[in-house]
Every structure is written in structure tokens, then in C-alpha cells.
Amino acid sequence: MGAATPLSGHDTTRWSRRRILHLTGLSLLLLIAFLMDITLGSVRIPFRQVFRILFSMHTDDLTWKYIVEQIRIPKACTAVLAGCGLSVSGLQMQTLFRNPLAGPDVLGITSGASLGVVTIMLSEGSIAALYTIKELGISGSWLIIGAACVGAAGIMLLVVTISGRIRNNVMMLIIGVMIGMITQSVISLWQYFSSPELVKDYLLWTFGSLGGVSGSQLYILAVVVVIGVVICFLSSKLLDALLLGENYARSMGLTTQRARVIIICSTSLLAGGITAFCGPIGFIGVAVPHMARALFNTSSHRILMPACCLIGTLLMLFCDMIAQLPASQTVLPINVVTSLIGAPVLIWVILRKNNLRAT
Amino acid sequence: MTTKKNRVRMRVSWIILGIFFYSSCKQGTHKDASDRNEKRSTGKTHIKYAHGFSIDEYEHFRLVTILNPEADRTDTLRYLLLKEGQPVPEGFSKAQVIRTPVKTIIGTSSMHIAQADFAGVADRIIGLGNLHYVNSPIVRQNIKDGKCVQVGLEGTMNNELILSMHPGVLIAMANPGAGFAKYKTLIDGGIPVLWNTEWLESTPLGRAEWVKLMGALVEKEEIVSKKFDSVEHTYDTLAQLARRAATRPRVIIGMPFKGSWYVPAGGSYMGRFLRDAGAGYKWSDTKGTGSIALNFESVAPEALTADYWLNLGYIDKKGDIPGKDPRYAAFSPFKTDHLYNYNNRVNDIGGNDYWESGGVNPQIVLADMIRILHPELLPDHVLYYYNQLK
Numbered sequence: 001m002g003a004a005t006p007l008s009g010h011d012t013t014r015w016s017r018r019r020i021l022h023l024t025g026l027s028l029l030l031l032i033a034f035l036m037d038i039t040l041g042s043v044r045i046p047f048r049q050v051f052r053i054l055f056s057m058h059t060d061d062l063t064w065k066y067i068v069e070q071i072r073i074p075k076a077c078t079a080v081l082a083g084c085g086l087s088v089s090g091l092q093m094q095t096l097f098r099n100p101l102a103g104p105d106v107l108g109i110t111s112g113a114s115l116g117v118v119t120i121m122l123s124e125g126s127i128a129a130l131y132t133i134k135e136l137g138i139s140g141s142w143l144i145i146g147a148a149c150v151g152a153a154g155i156m157l158l159v160v161t162i163s164g165r166i167r168n169n170v171m172m173l174i175i176g177v178m179i180g181m182i183t184q185s186v187i188s189l190w191q192y193f194s195s196p197e198l199v200k201d202y203l204l205w206t207f208g209s210l211g212g213v214s215g216s217q218l219y220i221l222a223v224v225v226v227i228g229v230v231i232c233f234l235s236s237k238l239l240d241a242l243l244l245g246e247n248y249a250r251s252m253g254l255t256t257q258r259a260r261v262i263i264i265c266s267t268s269l270l271a272g273g274i275t276a277f278c279g280p281i282g283f284i285g286v287a288v289p290h291m292a293r294a295l296f297n298t299s300s301h302r303i304l305m306p307a308c309c310l311i312g313t314l315l316m317l318f319c320d321m322i323a324q325l326p327a328s329q330t331v332l333p334i335n336v337v338t339s340l341i342g343a344p345v346l347i348w349v350i351l352r353k354n355n356l357r358a359t
Numbered sequence: 360m361t362t363k364k365n366r367v368r369m370r371v372s373w374i375i376l377g378i379f380f381y382s383s384c385k386q387g388t389h390k391d392a393s394d395r396n397e398k399r400s401t402g403k404t405h406i407k408y409a410h411g412f413s414i415d416e417y418e419h420f421r422l423v424t425i426l427n428p429e430a431d432r433t434d435t436l437r438y439l440l441l442k443e444g445q446p447v448p449e450g451f452s453k454a455q456v457i458r459t460p461v462k463t464i465i466g467t468s469s470m471h472i473a474q475a476d477f478a479g480v481a482d483r484i485i486g487l488g489n490l491h492y493v494n495s496p497i498v499r500q501n502i503k504d505g506k507c508v509q510v511g512l513e514g515t516m517n518n519e520l521i522l523s524m525h526p527g528v529l530i531a532m533a534n535p536g537a538g539f540a541k542y543k544t545l546i547d548g549g550i551p552v553l554w555n556t557e558w559l560e561s562t563p564l565g566r567a568e569w570v571k572l573m574g575a576l577v578e579k580e581e582i583v584s585k586k587f588d589s590v591e592h593t594y595d596t597l598a599q600l601a602r603r604a605a606t607r608p609r610v611i612i613g614m615p616f617k618g619s620w621y622v623p624a625g626g627s628y629m630g631r632f633l634r635d636a637g638a639g640y641k642w643s644d645t646k647g648t649g650s651i652a653l654n655f656e657s658v659a660p661e662a663l664t665a666d667y668w669l670n671l672g673y674i675d676k677k678g679d680i681p682g683k684d685p686r687y688a689a690f691s692p693f694k695t696d697h698l699y700n701y702n703n704r705v706n707d708i709g710g711n712d713y714w715e716s717g718g719v720n721p722q723i724v725l726a727d728m729i730r731i732l733h734p735e736l737l738p739d740h741v742l743y744y745y746n747q748l749k
Binding site: 041042043062063066067070071072075142192193201204205209210211212214215216279324329330331 | 515616617618619651652653654655656657659660663682684685686689
């Protein structure tokens with residue numbers, strides 16, 4: 001509980017040479033990770049061929065073309081979008097609530113999306129409901145995504161409405177967690193009364209997946225994430241001011257109320273959108289801001305925002321590579337990998353730095 | 360080098376064989392000892408394919424043993440089939456007693472309905488775990504008349520209701536090792552809970568053969584046995600027919616979900632169906648009786664060039680496939696309209712007869728598959744469970 005610690009020490013807000021170097025290094029790593037993610041997989045495709053496919057040159061094997069274009073590139077793009085969006089919104093939540101354990105899911109938005117998905121998946125038994133939905137012309141994956149969006153938006157509306165009335169951030173945090181708990185228990189109740197096969201479908205969804213987003217879905221996810229991230233970047237200044245304490249921020253002429261609503265809106269958009277398409281992906285949102293703070297040794301959001309984007313994306317791509325277990329035919333759920341790989345990395349970063357600034 | 364390897368291999372196989380003989384001898388003596396305490400078994404009901412149960416005939420009763428393939432817990436899963444009024448013989452205190460012929464049954468899966476239907480006793484089902492998805496006209500009529508009620512499944516089972524119904528037997532489907540505790544209240548309350556693990560069988564005929572257990576419960580062994588023999592005969596004839604087919608059309612099975620694709624293992628129930636239907640199946644050599652989790656990428660090369668796509672899950676129309684994921688439209692069977700799903704007999708309440716009567720009619724399922732993959736072999740057969748997606 002120390003996110004309010006004012007910027008201590010020297011030079012913590014400037015773009016020093018060291019930081020620019022870090023950022024450039026991360027960008028390079030990101031590029032390499034992206035290419036590696038596209039090259040590695042169960043089916044061995046030589047890098048030369050991947051390169052040719054990437055630049056729409058002639059390839060000998062149409063299967064390879066399909067795998068790279070239709071499976072690996074969409075998956076890598078989804079990893080980039082999800083990694084970036086989740087880390088940025090995690091950073092926002094940690095600052096807004098001055099809580100180092102906050103993440104995109106603290107407001108209950110993720111649970112809201114889950115509730116939407118549960119409603120669709122577990123009500124498959126009642127044919128009448130399903131028939132009505134089919135008549136509307138929505139089916140398959142869109143149905144699930146739509147439901148998740150409606151669920152997330154519903155909870156978001158609730159949270160934003162409440163946040164407009166409550167002036168205390170800690171209270172807001174508690175209310176967010178409580179809303180999440182209510183939603184979770186409704187989900188549990190529903191699972192309890194559903195047949196095992198349907199519950200299994202839902203369980204698979206909760207494992208999270210980057211491989212199910214393709215085609216037009218990817219464009220929509222991209223638009224949602226870009227809007228969310230742009231709002232985040234624009235709110236860097238607000239967040240910096242909030243770090244100094246609400247009273248201070250107010251004295252600087254900031255309407256904290258409006259700042260809070262903006263921040264909550266962008267986080268809801270990111271968390272809701274990404275959960276709708278990829279399922280609930282944990283850990284990244286909580287861990288990446290800490291890694292960024294440790295690496296860049298600052299709490300200025302003008303530096304942390306791009307840093308979170310890069311680190312989050314990098315981590316997600318890396319986790320995706322591991323989840324694919326190159327040379328094997330199976331795939332691990334992404335949620336397992338993010339925590340399994342991410343948590344030790346975070347612990348290592350903390351131990352090395354020995355002090356986590358501004359957490 | 361190779362001869363040396365072979366010699367080692369030979370030696371290892373001799374050792375394995377030796378262990379096998381030793382253990383089987385030991386088992387034999389053990390059994391004899393237990394039998395000596397009792398009246399001798401007068402014979403066994405002939406079970407040819409199913410590995411999950413056995414029925415021993417004694418003079419005044421029969422002993423059903425449900426074998427749990429995962430753990431040696433057969434001692435808790437023995438059932439005495441005793442005629443009404445017969446005293447419980449000594450030495451079987453641990454076994455549950457089922458009074459035969461069973462007059463009332465509570466079932467928990469579609470397969471139990473199918474087995475009862477097969478034995479001609481569907482009207483004896485007075486309760487089901489879930490009333491959705493029923494196909495049997497007799498059971499549906501009884502549901503309408505209130506003669507068959509919902510009792511809940513597993514965790515939500517209404518014990519009080521079941522106890523008050525006094526069923527002759529409750530057939531459970533969960534893995535006996537895992538689900539035993541859930542039924543303790545019922546067993547203590549005097550209701551025999553019989554575990555049906557037919558879903559663990561790895562062959563279609565093995566799964567179907569569990570009807571013989573139902574036959575023993577309701578004392579219609581002969582009719583059931585005869586019916587099963589004809590199922591077996593038809594199945595074998597069809598499988599032989601398919602073996603002669605000139606081609607092995609390549610198939611893909613199932614529907615991927617979010618980047619992973621569960622395909623049946625070669626040693627599974629579906630793997631056996633595919634082999635008997637003369638299909639070319641890339642994973643036919645994989646071991647295991649369930650399915651294997653693959654990623655989309657490793658199935659895609661096969662899917663792009665396969666001849667047929669079968670068992671597509673909850674898909675009714677061809678148009679729904681790109682709705683799941685537009686990438687599936689690139690698969691060759693999609694382009695050539697060779698898409699067949701087992702949804703031909705889905706009724707108004709969403710019950711799919713493939714999961715019900717399909718389980719005890721493997722010969723019809725096999726005929727459907729052969730008709731799909733080798734139309735020239737069965738030109739007159741009309742698809743029964745399967746349906747071409749358009």
C-alpha cells in the first residue's frame with residue numbers, strides 16, 4: 001500500500017539515455033519474439049519459408065502457408081494485443097487504487113464477462129433460448145464473444161455508476177471486489193446445476209486461449225485494445241497526479257472524479273474486450289507493472305505506459321511460445337503458462353532490485 | 360547389433376510372460392479358495408467383448424462383479440442378484456443385494472435408457488438423472504404421465520426423493536472409484552447402486568454388451584443374448600465388408616475449440632469404429648482409450664487435405680462451421696461437402712438418439728459410417744444416425 005509515495009530521488013520522470021536504451025532493447029526483443037512465435041510450433045516450418053510467407057512471396061507448401069497465415073500470425077497478434085492491453089490496464093488499476101495487487105480483474109469486469117459466457121454455454125440445454133438467439137443470426141464464437149461483451153459491459157456500467165457516487169478509492173476497490181464475488185457465486189451456482197459436459201466447455205474457456213481469435217474478430221479486438229490503450233496513454237498525466245495523492249491532484253486543478261471515470265472506462269474496455277475474445281487471462285495485468293517499475297526505476301506513467309506495453313507483449317509472446325511446447329502436438333492453457341513462467345520472473349526481478357519502487 | 364537387441368527383447372518378453380503366468384496362477388488359486396467357502400459357481404454368463412463386468416452363476420443366485428480398471432476395488436463392487444425372498448448366502452456380506460427380476464429402475468445416463476429399451480423393459484424406468492434429452496418413446500410417454508421423474512445427477516441428486524421411490528436398482532455412471540461417497544446415503548438406505556462403466560469400454564461391441572447385465576437384472580437373459588448375437592453378427596459382417604474396400608478415405612473427427620482439438624485415440628471406442636469402417640485415420644496408432652488433446656496447428660495439415668469430416672459436435676448446418684471459425688472453411692471436406700454429423704435423430708427436446716440407442720446398436724452406426732466412406736459397398740443403406748451437413 002504505498003503507491004502514493006511521492007516520487008523520491010532524482011531523475012525519475014525524465015527520459016534518460018539509459019531508459020531509451022532499455023526501451024529500444026525491449027522493442028528489438030519484441031520483434032525477435034514475434035518472429036520466433038511465428039516460426040516455432042508443432043509443425044516444423046523452416047524460417048526461410050516463414051519469411052517468404054510473411055512477405056507474401058511464393059511458397060512451395062500450401063499447408064505451411066495456411067498454418068502461418070491462418071494460425072500463427074493471428075495467434076501472435078492476439079498475444080500482442082492481449083499482453084499490451086492487460087498490462088496497461090493493470091498499471092492503471094494499481095495507481096488508481098494504490099494497491100500493488102490490483103489488476104484488470106479487480107473491478108469485477110472479468111467476472112462479468114464470465115457470467116455472460118456461462119449464460120450462453122450452460123443454457124444450451126434450454127433449446128428455446130438458443131433458438132431465439134439463432135434467429136437473430138448470431139452463432140458460434142460470436143455468440144460467446146457477444147455474451148461476454150454484454151456481461152462485461154453490464155458490470156462496467158454498474159461499476160462506473162457507483163464510482164460516480166463514491167469519492168473514496170478504497171471503497172471503490174472493495175465494491176469492485178464484492179461485485180466480482182457476487183458474479184462468481186452466480187456462476188458457481190449455475191455450474192452446480194448444469195450437466196458435466198457443459199461445465200467442461202466452460203472450464204475450457206476459463207483456461208484462456210490465444211488461438212481462437214481470427215479474421216474479423218482480430219480486427220475488432222485490435223480496435224478495442226487500441227482505443228483502450230490510447231486512452232491509457234492520454235491519462236498518463238492524470239495518473240501521475242493521482243500518485244501524489246488526491247488532495248494534491250485536486251490542488252493541481254484535476255477533477256479526480258472525472259479522471260477516475262476515464263480510467264475505469266478504459267480499463268473496462270480493455271479487460272472486458274480481451275476477456276471476451278481470449279477468456280480470462282490472469283497474472284499479466286498484476287505482474288507486468290511491477291516488472292516495468294523495477295526495470296525503469298520510476299513511477300512516472302509517461303515512462304511506465306510504454307514500458308508496460310512492451311514488457312507485457314514480450315511476456316505474452318514468450319508464454320505463447322512455451323504453451324505451444326514446440327516439437328510436441330499438444331498445447332497448454334495460456335493461463336497456466338503465464339503464472340508458471342511469470343511469477344518466478346517477477347520474484348527474480350524483485351529479489352534483484354531488492355526494493356520495489358512505488359508499489 | 361540387431362541380433363543382440365533382439366535377444367534382449369526376447370528375454371524381456373519371456374520375463375513378462377513369466378510374470379503374467381505367475382500372477383494369473385496366483386489369481387486362480389485365490390479365487391478357488393474364496394469359492395471353496397461358498398457353493399461352487401455353476402458357470403459364467405458368456406461375456407465376449409466387455410471388460411468391465413462379469414456374471415457368475417450359482418445355484419440360487421448370480422454374482423455380478425464390476426471391475427474398476429483404474430483400481431483394484433472389486434471387493435466393494437460385487438452384487439448379488441437374488442430372487443425375491445431368497446436369503447442372502449453367507450460370505451457375501453460386502454456385496455450389495457439386488458432383488459430380481461428388477462421391477463423399477465432409476466437411470467442416470469442415456470445409455471441406461473437404451474439398455475432398458477433393448478431388453479424390452481423401458482417402462483420400468485421410474486426415474487432419471489435428467490429428463491432432458493430422452494428419446495425412447497416409452498420413457499417419454501411415462502414422463503408425460505408422471506410415471507418417470509427427474510431425480511438429479513451426481514451432486515444435485517435428490518436422495519430423499521430416491522429413497523422414497525424404493526427403486527429396485529439405481530444405475531450410476533460415474534467412475535466407481537471416484538463417485539462412491541456420493542451414493543453412500545442411498546446404499547445405506549437399502550437402495551442398490553449399480554455402477555455401469557460401459558463408457559470405459561474401448562470397443563463398440565464391448566460397450567453394447569452391457570445390455571447383458573441389464574438382461575440379468577430383469578431376468579431376460581435369453582432374449583437379450585439372442586438380440587446381442589444378431590447385433591454382433593451384423594457388426595462383424597459389415598466390418599468384413601469394409602475390410603475389403605479398395606480405398607481408405609482419410610477422415611478427421613470432432614470440432615476444435617479455441618485452438619485445441621480433441622481427437623479420439625486409436626485405441627478408443629471411436630478409433631475402433633473408424634478402423635472397422637475402413638477409414639484412413641492419422642491417429643489410428645495412438646494408444647489410450649480416450650481422446651488426445653492436440654493443438655489446431657498439428658491437426659490442420661490433415662484437415663486441409665482429408666476426404667471426410669465426421670462427428671462435428673453441435674453443428675446442424677454447413678453454414679454454422681465458418682461461424683465457429685472462418686478458418687475451417689479452408690478444409691477440403693468443407694469444400695467438397697463431405698461433412699457428416701451424428702445428428703440425424705435429434706428430437707424436439709434436443710435428445711440425440713445417437714447417444715441413446717446408438718450405444719446398443721453399433722451395427723447401425725457402423726453401417727452409417729461405411730455408407731458414408733464407401734458408398735459403393737452399401738448402396739441401399741439409408742443413413743440412420745448420421746446426416747450430411749448442407
